[in-house]
Amino acid sequence: MTTIRCDIVSAEAEIFRGEATLVVVTGEVGELGIAPRHAPLITRLKPGKVVVTQANGEKLDFAISGGILEVQPQVVTILADTAIRADEIDEEKVRKAKEEAERVLAGRGEAMDVAEAQKKMAEVAAQLQALERLRKNLKH
Template identity: 85%
Template sequence: MSTIRCDIVSAEQEIYSGQATLVVATGELGELGIAPKHAPLITRLKPGKVVVTTESGQQLDFAISGGILEVQPQVVTVLADTAIRADDIDEAAVRKAKEEAERVLAGRGEAMELAEAQQKLAEITAQLQALERLRRNLKH
């Protein structure tokens, strides 16, 4: 089975580097599935999840806050503003942050505060979705 190297990095650190048979992410125009021998590509990513399927068939879930996806002949690179493995998500902290963002949005704060709250809510939603997917995969 052929593979392609996948690197996921954030502004702070390298999150993942390894061989993959498939990388799925959400681009501006929809879902992208990157397999070995994919044509070169650069696109922006929406906040959401990135799913990496390893050589063994294991699916690794990551939540990102948006960024850039670059596909080269031998490597797929996800350059994310922030990224976290689903395994590392602190559910209690994420739910608290979600409540805070929703409170700001409901209170109709200042425009800048609203934009920040909307961005934060998109990041939090991506983390919760990654966490739920991880739980479903563990039950199977």
């Protein structure tokens, strides 16, 4: 089985480095699946999920707040503004951030503007989706 190296890095740290058979990310126009021998590519990423399928079939879930995807012949690099593994997400903190963003979008908050609230909603939705996938995988 062929693999491609996958590096996920944020401004703070290297989040993941390993071999993958498939990397799925949320691009500006939808989901992208990157497999070994994919054509070179650079594109912007929206806040969303990243799913890395390792050579042993195990899937690792991450949530990112946006960034850049670069595909080279031997490596896929995800340069994320922020990135977190699904199993490290603080669900209570994410739900509070979602509630605050919802208040702003409903016109009842003053802490952030609407564009920032919309961005925060996309980030927390990605994190909650990653948590759900993690829970589903743990049940199987």
